[in-house]
Amino acid sequence: MKKLISILLLSTILFHSHGQNKPNIILIYLDDLGVGDVGAYQKGTLRTPNFDKIAKGGVRFTNAYATSATCTPSRFALLTGKYPWRNPKAKILAGDAPLIIDTASMTLPKMFKKAGYKTAVVGKWHLGLGNGTIDWNTAIQENPNDVGFDESFIMAATTDRVPTVYIQNRQVVGLQASDPLYVSYEKNFPNQPTALSNPELMTKQKWHHGHNQSVHNGIPRIGFMKGGKSALWVDEEMTNVFLEKTLNFIEQNRQANQPFFLYYALQQPHVPRVPNPAFVGKSGMGPRGDAILEADWAVGEVLKKLEATGMDKNTLILFSSDNGPVLNDGYHDEAMEKLGKHDPFAGLRGGKYSLFEGGAKVPLLAYWKGTIQPAVSNALVCQLDFLTSLSNMLHVSIPQNDGLDFMNVFLGKSNKGRKELVLEASGNLAYRQGNYVMIPPYKGAPLLKEVNIELGILPDFQLYDLSKDPFQRHNLASSSTDILQKLKKDMQKAIGDSYQSTGKGVELK
Template identity: 45%
Template sequence: MTIKKKDILIGLGIGSIFLPVPSLSQQKNSEEVKPTPNVILIYADDLGYGDLECYGGSGAATPNINRLAQNGIRFTNAHATAATSTPSRYSMLTGEYAWRKKGTDIAAGNAGMIIRPEQYTMADMFKNSGYTTAAIGKWHLGLGDKSGEQDWNAPLPTALDIGFDYSYIMAATADRVPCVFIENGKVANYDPSAPIEVSYQKPFEGEPLGKNHPELLYNLKHSNGHDMAIINGIGRIGYMKGGGKALWKDENIADSITTHALNFIRENKNNPFFLYFATNDVHVPRFPHDRFRGKNPMGLRGDAIVQFDWCVGQLMEELDKLGLTQNTMIILSSDNGPVLDDGYADQAQELVGNHKPAGPLRGGKYSAFEGGTRIPAIVSYPTIVEKGKISDVLVSQIDWFASFATLIHAILPKGSASDSFDMLSNWFGKDNTDRPWVIEQASDHTLSIRTKDWKYIETSFNPVKVARVTNIETGYSTEPQLYDMKESTEQTNKASLHPEIVFKLQQILKKIQKQGSH
């Protein structure tokens, strides 16, 4: 895929400020790559830039992730496309910015499919290139044809319809009903004696709610919201009836998805595979297995980080056992920045101590500031990637699609992955040319455009409810904001000092919004 960014920038008269990125064909990295390396994409939930030891985190031990970083390259300027889950996942799997499509906000548990079967996905690309593909863990991209009309007691259109050969997924997140796993379109361990009903409109008669029966919240109580259906002694968002033996226990979620991931790897050890492994950790409700619970000074959130590290270690150990490590590319990252109190009384705020989940960054989940979208990103591929490297090159998750296409020599259909650029050389640490810009989306749809040197946050006129509930600075302002990114804390708005830079970044953003990235 030939990159057209130079033409965009020169057309705006600013080619001298933002450097173009050479195409990978010019760099000849593809000649070094075996055509069918296995690919594992490990996607954490709400894991902040500063949450891992290898990123300076002090609150939780992450030895397995540290080892992954020591065996590969760790990025210090990598970005998710959005500060919330659903839009980040949509953008990453489709190569299209979520703000281009309606209905990509944080999805309810009974949302219809947000990525439609006719849309070409990253999974389609791998499958069409001879890979066996799997999605395991958190989904949060909708199931079924239409929102609110799913029959949870029958087969559903699911991840199988957008390129995955196998799926074992949560419909949304653990804080939303339905609290069951969906395996290949059907409720796993389905209990015919307890048919499932789900609603986000009204409760079911006779079913107790968290707001009325706090005595039933024996595992975790809510701090705000999350006071509807009670499953496993924890209140949820939405209403649910039935499920029986199919209902998950939160303390077993990590074990369950890891077991299914390991089985998938074993079953495909002799074939190229693509595994999208999306954990619920460290998203609320945080209620890890007893092996981890109560062991960390930061409480449940710290326990969840340690549990996530254990999951990563299990995958790495299995690859070693099967002799697959050398020919497997692992990318570990997060969907957005961190949040402490996100609706449950788990003392994450009170016990955080000196640990800084977003590191030195301002803001967090939901925010337009860097803490919302700058995330940990580690790439390990022993055949290609130099060990123990640290890179501050500006990169974005939107580019994984086109970069993977180059990795496996895939030909993409015209119009697919329209916002994704081939940046494989950056992910391999072979080229340090920054992406000319990355786009960031806050939860209120405020967009930012970020270059290596500057960040412009467009004006916002939306309320700041999130800030009052989560204690996170949103970065929303009725005034344009410009920050010198040599000062990563984004404290001094320099828009009035550099109106010419504000104008140029506004023009780039408008052009991308109107005409697309390419």
């Protein structure tokens, strides 16, 4: 017995003192990818062999959630372990919005740095930059490097928002002093063309709604931009650019025998969907399907790198998406017309922007060769819990947040997930407890007509038993009043007396 204890103590000491014994962590985060877009879930017709390799070799979660039905709030929760509705700034941000993460707060990369890891973010950021008006031509303060990332190579917001440039650490990549970059979300710059004034500039995609301001690379965007020509990205090359940075970071740390945390935030399949010519037409579903195949290929290249170097045996991969899918999200790109029998929504009601299941329910895969055994889990899990779970795995002390420790669930060793979860869409909240989900009454349109998605907004309470009604077709609020009253009280307890997001309150009487 004493010998066994000595061995356990020795292994613990080795784990903490030698970097190579700590697992690398790669968080692969896609943008607007639906459950049905991952072939392994067998809900759609799109084939994604590399996503599926992760799924079949690890744990595939069927009851997994982001915290929100839109990007910025989900990413805030992912990195901070805090519900986004606690932060009134955690809503879809403009490309020049200030950083919404307090630089003094604990974050996922800060936790890893405490554990001796090198940290990096590559890809989409969309959590704000700076602390006020940004001068894109000087060093950018209040950025990913200030919340725990040793290295960052990002785009500021989304591919459909200006500025359409890469930012490496604190500098816009390739910017020349002779041609400074200017950005505005309030008004256009004098004599600068837009999609409205010069529609002939839209040579690659045309706007359907809300994307009719500055045009770059033949694509209209949200916001106004002037100058910085040498720094502007080429959409078709973006996946390769981000992939190269990702592979270089992995290789550098492999050579240094240094454990690392990599947040690889791919831009697909967010609009505008402009895949590399090598993938155009490959899906038969138009640019959206082609973009997903391109992302699948990029993930495959990461897997190849890990396998070729033997790093796959010491690397935990977490794969997910920031919210549910959307088809027409602002451009004429035939996402709806060429969908065929493919179902990105996996039959779920709603989608991106929605309080229904299709809004925040996402694919989630956990893969660690030799450590995680292949399984399918129906445990209720959320990205909110990554920070707390991983900190406990690494024995790093962090301040209490909204996250809980479900590391054994993520590793496939337990099927006991969350008992409750508060979900958010555009400042409105829903409450999941066990198999039931309750949506309080809200004012507003029930349908977001521009994208043809039900928002889950009705003037009366909604109650659904997801074990019997996963597609939320039968409202039980009037027939299961005891359950409804219990969930009202429990939701009130979970969120407190009030919350700040869009200035709305939740009526739970």
